[in-house]
Amino acid sequence: MSSSSGLAALGLSLLLAGCAGTPTSAPSSPAISDVSPHADADRGEAAKAPLMPSTFFAGDAERFEAWRCTPAQDLVTAFPAGELRLWSAHEAYRLKATAAASGSHYVEDDLSFREQGGEALVESDRGRLECQRDQTRTALTRAQRPGVMFHGRGNEPGWTVRLAHDAPRLSLLLDYGEREIEAPYRITSLDNERGRVTLASGRADTPFDLTLEARACFDSMSGEPFPVRVTLDVDGRTYRGCGQGIAP
Template sequence: MLRPFASLRAALLAAGSLLLIGCASAPIDGPRSAGGQGASTAPLLPSLLFPGGAERFEAWRCTPQQDLVTAFGERELRLWSAHGGYRLAPAVVASGARYQQGELSFWNKGGEAVVESANGRLDCTAAMARSALTREQRPGVMFHGRGNEPGWHVNLRHDAPELRLVLDYGARELSLPYRVVAMDNAGGRVRLASGRGEAPFELRLEARACFDDMSGEPFPARVTLTFEGQTYRGCGQGIAPQSSSIR
């Protein structure tokens, strides 16, 4: 879906590694249990799967060809590309708004933006915006993912390691326990597997720019579900409690 900007790839990855190392000890947007994480408690998800307090996601079409997703919060900009997610801090600028971390910077004014690194530049235009999902809209859900053809979606409960699958345009619904197979907080990657041997599945979440393949709406995560020999691909986002101050 996304075509990487070759001349910026190395720089984005290099700058991103610095950013993500800094994120490893940052607060996570997922729920916390007073008694600590256990078998009956939903795991904490990487912060880069969440909007970080932003109210909406924006899609950017850039030249040379690459698509980006952003979420503007009060204290930072979250930026997702085909290669991963990044967190940029506000920087002083005479006009417009500028965010920077290491050699990676994002400047925008109105519907135009420029992304720069040591190896090159992207000239971007705002294409579409989508309001971030909230707990009010998805009660009890800490991550929502969905895809098309056939229509499906998955919700991870905020209080227990359990997910709800809705498949085949709503014709099938299942609630299944899961276990964490791999968790990379810095890289924004999670791999979950079924907690029931008779109903195996694998769910992968990755903090990367994602666009709904029917509507074009922007998301901060790519979702891959493997179930009953079939692979489903789509987009998703983490959903933090509205009352939470965690960013």
């Protein structure tokens, strides 16, 4: 391949990394009193679970869908009423439904997503992607995970993380369920616009760091699609996996 064609392919493969489509923004960052396990202690009030970026959630969509595209790029979508939530390897986007002669069409600024019969054309000022729908996954619900605001998981060794919906506490199940950690957490950074949250342990005797990023993620064993990449650092070891927010 010539250097010029190689650069063109690279530009297309990064189509969604820097296009002018507006990344999803979420509600404003929670007040400090809402994210610290002890922030309300002086007032005798229980600490509340923090708000998470809306890009962690499917909205009212019932499933997440994986798309395999040319040039090579994998996308994840969810279709709540009247809109499209779209995750690439680099960003998360929210597009509005618009009139279409056939199939479905969603736009935001220069970013366009046309879908019909399991095929999609994604276009922006940077180029285009031709995509095929691959597998789908039913979105987790609060009925399936009572009391859980966020659920993440990974493999080899199998592990899960669950964030409580009503307080800044989480549960870690590590090494195929052989070890469990339940602890409060504090938010060390929160970027709603980019869909990125970092958490740290609220207990000195059980240190950990957890990073959640709104990016297309695929289970390393099943290939199932998720909207959030999860990175957990605990006991000098790094666990990687995928997850999703769970709305009430």
